[in-house]
Amino acid sequence: MSGYRFDHISEILKSKKNDLLQVGLINGKLGTGKVIEITGQYTDISVTLDKDPPLPASLTLLLALPRPKILKRTLKHITVLGVKKIFLINSFRVDKSYWQTPVLDKEKIKDIFLNSLEQSCDTVLPELFMKPLFKPFVEDELPDIIKNTIPVIAHPKAANTLVDISGKHFTLAVGPEGGFIPYEIKKLKECGFEEYNFGERILPVETAVPGIISILTRSIHSCVDVP
Amino acid sequence: MSGYRFDHISEILKSKKNDLLQVGLINGKLGTGKVIEITGQYTDISVTLDKDPPLPASLTLLLALPRPKILKRTLKHITVLGVKKIFLINSFRVDKSYWQTPVLDKEKIKDIFLNSLEQSCDTVLPELFMKPLFKPFVEDELPDIIKNTIPVIAHPKAANTLVDISGKHFTLAVGPEGGFIPYEIKKLKECGFEEYNFGERILPVETAVPGIISILTRSIHSCVDVP
Structure with missing residues (x-):
């Protein structure tokens, strides 16, 4: 992963190897991402998606x-x-x-x-x-x-x-x-x-x-x- | 009256002599203003304040x-x-x-x-x-x-x-x-x-x-x- 999500992970969250992140798939489920590798340019994340997104407003x-x-x-x-x-x-x-x-x-x-x-x-x-x-x-x-x-x-x-x-x-x-x-x-x-x-x-x-x-x-x- | 209120009256509302405006006195009542005179720099307004402001939120x-x-x-x-x-x-x-x-x-x-x-x-x-x-x-x-x-x-x-x-x-x-x-x-x-x-x-x-x-x-x- 690179781009603005990588910037957020490395500069705001300052995540390190094995840290857990909240993740979600567009129009899909929510879950957890585990940082497998993080360099100056990108990060590798292992993702588990196991939670439904919140209910929509009626x-x-x-x-x-x-x-x-x-x-x-x-x-x-x-x-x-x-x-x-x-x-x-x-x-x-x-x-x-x-x-x-x-x-x-x-x-x-x-x-x-x-x-x-x-x-x-x-x-x-x-x-x-x-x-x-x-x-x-x-x-x-x-x-x-x-x-x-x-x-x-x-x-x-x-x-x-x-x-x-x-x-x-x-x-x-x-x-x-x-x-x-x-x-x-x-x-x-x-x-x-x-x-x-x-x-x-x-x-x-x-x-x-x-x-x-x-x-x-x-x-x-x-x-x-x-x- | 001059300043931003005059600008609003002349440029947005485009008021003319005898037009009525909604007016209010800071921390006081609401009412009506009648345009008495309007020039390129200022306007003269005759003000009647006769209405209470809306109730505050509780x-x-x-x-x-x-x-x-x-x-x-x-x-x-x-x-x-x-x-x-x-x-x-x-x-x-x-x-x-x-x-x-x-x-x-x-x-x-x-x-x-x-x-x-x-x-x-x-x-x-x-x-x-x-x-x-x-x-x-x-x-x-x-x-x-x-x-x-x-x-x-x-x-x-x-x-x-x-x-x-x-x-x-x-x-x-x-x-x-x-x-x-x-x-x-x-x-x-x-x-x-x-x-x-x-x-x-x-x-x-x-x-x-x-x-x-x-x-x-x-x-x-x-x-x-x-x-």
């Missing part, structure tokens, strides 16, 4: 494409939280130029995903789908995507709150800064989405996304409404 | 000082989520150099706070306290800080989960990357803290903080354990 995300800097940080949050299906969608308030950003290059995205999987001890690469046309996506593809899930739009002014979230799979739609426009909300509602309130503050996307995903997937107790 | 945060880049982003999450009392604390795994970062300069911190308050339509500046000595802070100051709150340590391997969180005020302790060491956990427990599980993934600080604060303050339904 959530599919639709995210109105944010500007590139925010996109990068938000994709990291999404990946470490275990979301495996991400649809980047268009919205009236998404600047057209955002679809041209180099951050959306396949290789750049894969780097973000791999780095985040390493941080969170996971191996399963998320799937990312780009949907630059709102209407055909919502009309033709979304009905299948939300099957057997609870379709949720987060809105700070919604009257309804979610109760009893445990054991459910959600499809969460997060709008752009400034929110979805009424036409977009209408189309999502026609498809089966409902607006829910997760607190009344207006949050930037990069805070709202990890916050709401955490509420929907990490409050590991059940919740019921107690007036 | 949470006090102890955060093991992260590295500067992460600190900056994490302080933004904390501020937009409405936390008003933040203690940056030391831990064995906090690199000593982090306490010397220019990000901790009073003016830099205030910029981060103001910018985040503007984004979230709030006026109340958080209070930030630096506590570079762990033991005297926990022994001498923490007992008073946690009075009438539920003191919580987030830990991905804890057996307990929190139930019935609504209407409570929390003091949340978040450790450094790698976690608090056993001695630190022991000292926090002696003070009254308990470890709770908010999901089993190991998260970077900048994801864990908005996630757990959201769970504790934004799940606006009550929660009870349903087996």
Whole structure:
């Protein structure tokens, strides 16, 4: 092994012969690596893969494409939280130029995903789908995507709150800064989405996304409404 | 008015005479500003302040000082989520150099706070306290800080989960990357803290903080354990 993984092993971990390392195979199992040999250029590792990766988050995300800097940080949050299906969608308030950003290059995205999987001890690469046309996506593809899930739009002014979230799979739609426009909300509602309130503050996307995903997937107790 | 607020009004909002703007007074009320005059250098605004800022989050945060880049982003999450009392604390795994970062300069911190308050339509500046000595802070100051709150340590391997969180005020302790060491956990427990599980993934600080604060303050339904 050479490259950035070797650099990490030799310079950060400062591993020596016979040391044990945490390893994982992309889209495969987790396990242990034993350092057999380490030189100035490479290391030889004997690998045992015997542990399943952590369970994925029970959530599919639709995210109105944010500007590139925010996109990068938000994709990291999404990946470490275990979301495996991400649809980047268009919205009236998404600047057209955002679809041209180099951050959306396949290789750049894969780097973000791999780095985040390493941080969170996971191996399963998320799937990312780009949907630059709102209407055909919502009309033709979304009905299948939300099957057997609870379709949720987060809105700070919604009257309804979610109760009893445990054991459910959600499809969460997060709008752009400034929110979805009424036409977009209408189309999502026609498809089966409902607006829910997760607190009344207006949050930037990069805070709202990890916050709401955490509420929907990490409050590991059940919740019921107690007036 | 001149400076960055004038730039925003003239270049982003492109306001004209008689336009209405959202305004707020630092640590005071929110309201409306009417553009009386606007030139190339400044604008004159007539201000009415008649609305209370949003309620603060019912949470006090102890955060093991992260590295500067992460600190900056994490302080933004904390501020937009409405936390008003933040203690940056030391831990064995906090690199000593982090306490010397220019990000901790009073003016830099205030910029981060103001910018985040503007984004979230709030006026109340958080209070930030630096506590570079762990033991005297926990022994001498923490007992008073946690009075009438539920003191919580987030830990991905804890057996307990929190139930019935609504209407409570929390003091949340978040450790450094790698976690608090056993001695630190022991000292926090002696003070009254308990470890709770908010999901089993190991998260970077900048994801864990908005996630757990959201769970504790934004799940606006009550929660009870349903087996």
